[in-house]
Amino acid sequence: MSEHVSIGLIGAGRIGRVHAKNIRQRIPQARLLAVADVFEEAAQRAAADFDIPAAHADPRFIFDDPAIDAVVICSSTDTHAQFIRAAAEAGKHIFCEKPIHLELTEIDKALAAVEKAGVKLQIGFNRRFDPSFKRARDLVASGRIGEPHLVRITSRDPEPPPIAYIKVSGGIFLDMTIHDFDMARFLMGQEVTEVYATGGVMIDPAIGEAGDIDTALITLKYENGVLGSIDNSRKAVYGYDQRVEVFGSRGVVVVSNKTPDNAVVGDSDGFHAPLPLFFFIERYGEAYVEEMQAFVDSVLKDKTPPVTGIDGRIPVVMGYAAWKSYRENRPVKLEEIEKKHK
Amino acid sequence: MSEHVSIGLIGAGRIGRVHAKNIRQRIPQARLLAVADVFEEAAQRAAADFDIPAAHADPRFIFDDPAIDAVVICSSTDTHAQFIRAAAEAGKHIFCEKPIHLELTEIDKALAAVEKAGVKLQIGFNRRFDPSFKRARDLVASGRIGEPHLVRITSRDPEPPPIAYIKVSGGIFLDMTIHDFDMARFLMGQEVTEVYATGGVMIDPAIGEAGDIDTALITLKYENGVLGSIDNSRKAVYGYDQRVEVFGSRGVVVVSNKTPDNAVVGDSDGFHAPLPLFFFIERYGEAYVEEMQAFVDSVLKDKTPPVTGIDGRIPVVMGYAAWKSYRENRPVKLEEIEKKHK
Amino acid sequence: MSEHVSIGLIGAGRIGRVHAKNIRQRIPQARLLAVADVFEEAAQRAAADFDIPAAHADPRFIFDDPAIDAVVICSSTDTHAQFIRAAAEAGKHIFCEKPIHLELTEIDKALAAVEKAGVKLQIGFNRRFDPSFKRARDLVASGRIGEPHLVRITSRDPEPPPIAYIKVSGGIFLDMTIHDFDMARFLMGQEVTEVYATGGVMIDPAIGEAGDIDTALITLKYENGVLGSIDNSRKAVYGYDQRVEVFGSRGVVVVSNKTPDNAVVGDSDGFHAPLPLFFFIERYGEAYVEEMQAFVDSVLKDKTPPVTGIDGRIPVVMGYAAWKSYRENRPVKLEEIEKKHK
């Protein structure tokens, strides 16, 4: 393989454009050669904005192009698995946004195709690449806080997605909590075996009418006995709230939010600090660069990507367990989901 | 009644001495006239240290003294209920440390005696009087954060109590979490209807051998649908960790720890802030004064005390529900405990 | 001497009452036997409130009472020096509020009388006893931050005193900055040799008409070359602002403000932290207890008090140097003031 990775982008929506810009500007070892989007106009706009030589509606031309080493899949969730399979069959390395699919059967077929083809697959769990969470993970792994006992994850969005999106999203546990499930695994380097999920519709009745909930509190049990807690809300009026804490026998690591600036104003009412960075595009700006750099490095140096297909699959199982737990109001073991799946 | 409340103290151990000192130095409307302790020497030492005129082993002389308006019960947990009954029958107002008793039957007999006698009873849930938690409660009650959705309580001790104490304590949920159960009710002004408790022995196997656990994570459901989470550890190496957070539709209130000073040191390793105040005596020093002041005010002004007998009873029910939940690994409704009790 | 110190209080205004309450409630080794105030009614009110057996307008009866070991002088500034002399001549130990006097000649006569009588004299520079500033001092003294290079002191009041008070106060440098001059010496354990003071009337023209300024910025040079900066304002709308920073070759220590609680509210406008404790009574509540305890200990254990007469005199010299510097717009050496004085 050459010193560069030639990339084809599939999906030129918001997150696709983030990756396009990063590959173009920030990843010197990558070349963006093609872009596809079912809305051809979106593909062409991305091509114009980011100097991408080729743009079409059908991604087939990307799979067929022998000059392309890797694909970055940012299309709608329901297409991820099929494009993974197509890319794998074409011998392309794959970066794919989460989740792989909402059906485990589809995920398993996609992962089998990847394994058969021997290509790299990295899943877009971007938060692992945030410098604060990465440092928390490193501190835990190094033993700095001793044996971990408790994990707390707070993850609240500044505003809910459109109802139309919610309807096809798989619901809060598969769409939103899935990131926290990944974070829970990442921070500890341990598997979760049981999930107990509670929640409710507290923000918008329309979310409930769409069959989803907007607020959740989830308890995790890890294989080594550690306990975890995740709380989610679709709407924090003060902005994107992304905090974690790991407590152990020798100490604690606490990650707080990131603000656009460090200017605090004091007046006769109090001292006023800025809101957190608005949403994922702002909060994880650097993380998106880092994850793409890591993917490109994995391809160039023939290394296992830092977020594998299995890392993409397990949080989906956790999401199913959470839904089952929520509906039956009881703790659910992940193996229940696996058994049912088999 | 006069302008002063004359008080007899029962139990001259650590917390009894805290109250004695506060009554003596900080509550001008109170007089400490007598002290009793099964260890007569402890009673006499307290009498000498805090200028208390009378000291005996048997508290009978306090109940019998017509000059005494109120008793402060700080003896061992198993004696609280019987002393409440004796005090009520003698027409004394009562301040009693938590918990009232580990048996609901005993609690109910004690509360019935109090009701029959028409005396005041205040339970020693001191944390309600901490300025930070009080302000959090006031902010929630005032609607400052809108409709509450989520409550998070972190409550970790700096070190576990002696094993001998643990054996008679009722276990973590009735001894330690009981304060957090009270805080959960206090912050929201709402009742909890269901508890799901998980935990483990992570700090000291001897705690497990004593039939208890040392680490816990509890999920609460309130009658109005709000969700709560409590995490407990018997040993945080960085000291007494007492934080709460209430998240709502219009904002969030976050209470952090209190430190003995505000001096931060920066050096080539980082910026180093002081540990929290060591333990409850330090952390809640002012709260102990405030709760006793509130009790004395209730007596003098014939008002309902701010923490009633029912407030003392419900967290015990929650503790039972937590133990049942932990043992059966399923959410348990408080009414299950009540039904079984009846 | 007995195990107790019997004290007579001279001056029953605001600060006199703070000391009376502390002696009464918090210093078990002290007895408050008498109180004097030119406003006899104030003396009598203090006597009633704090159980002081004797109250008169003329402090003579305190100096004449052989049962009294020590006096606490809280009368108006212009009387401090004469009462120190009278107390010394009567063989009483002395705690005196700052400043000793606005005239160095008077200070020197008072200190001479103290020395001749061999009694203890402690000056009321309360801030030294604040736990945060004390810790900063200890860290500097221990070498934790290496060789000190720079000192920064921010000291801003929440509101200016009445104009009538300003007129007799000696002006900002002798009334307000005097505390910071003491802090500058205390933090470093070094003498300041030169002062450069700037300032202006920015808050209230009436302060200017009274011959004073309300905002100041002062540069200090220490004997060992360290540089210091003090900034003062008579009115910080966000409350009493009392911060220090010492920067050295191996690190920095930064003391921030103290708040009444640790509850922070987040909403759509930002994160809002509480104002600092309002003013000196609140901010230095514990420091007032500690300084009186230290005085009583000095008397009982025959030790040099922690803030001596010289410690009371030097900041007055610094205040004179600051005024001279401000008026002549040039740095002024302390020895200039001393020479002129001799």
Place this chain on the structure above:
Amino acid sequence: MSEHVSIGLIGAGRIGRVHAKNIRQRIPQARLLAVADVFEEAAQRAAADFDIPAAHADPRFIFDDPAIDAVVICSSTDTHAQFIRAAAEAGKHIFCEKPIHLELTEIDKALAAVEKAGVKLQIGFNRRFDPSFKRARDLVASGRIGEPHLVRITSRDPEPPPIAYIKVSGGIFLDMTIHDFDMARFLMGQEVTEVYATGGVMIDPAIGEAGDIDTALITLKYENGVLGSIDNSRKAVYGYDQRVEVFGSRGVVVVSNKTPDNAVVGDSDGFHAPLPLFFFIERYGEAYVEEMQAFVDSVLKDKTPPVTGIDGRIPVVMGYAAWKSYRENRPVKLEEIEKKHK
């Protein structure tokens, strides 16, 4: 003029490479066409790294190239003024690193050439583009803190430059404090009229032997009476310390340092926060992009650049005043420097 600005870079050292990378990656409206460096190898390395078509030792070819619209001057300080003149004469717009020159005569000649040519000139006071300082400036300008009374600037480097550099740097006031002089003007939108500078050699005697000092404390008086204070150190062991505070009649704005992550570790020694971002390259990474974007916008939209030639000149005058003040130990008015210069 076209939609793009074609740029020639003069000087391919550390800061030149920062600008080259930013222009290449982050400023879509700019094209980097040429690079010059007296060390031709440095020019060629930059050309290779950032895809710059032409690289030579002599910058003449840049001035002579009609395709080039603007130059970015990052060569050694002593060459800035001559390259500004040459560029102006060639009709190129100019971005120039600070300081323009260490001699006012040279600065004035350069500014005259710029004025005569009618080209844009922006000086590289990057800190104005930092989001926190920018927000502080905006808050002051908007009246959010009322009438300003006091400004405090803390500016400490993590390590001193090489002695060889110090010798030709103009000394601390012209090399390091110059940024703070600019910040002082920027934050207030007001001119400083008088400077009082103190300082010493506290870090490294070799700095003193080179005729410089390494620690400084400077007092500023503004034309409107506001007072300012700057403290500098060449070596803060905890890293690059860049804080400002503006205090006014209605409030205060405080800017604290920026850290690479928000993970805090608590253990039995305290709570440990990360060090600030190491030095200017890290701390002002985004600010360098913003200032170049602003320069390119000024050229494309024919606007006055946000940091003009006068903005580059005045801090040099302030630096001279500071040196004079330091040497004569007295406050020095800026007009003294101007008169002497004329």
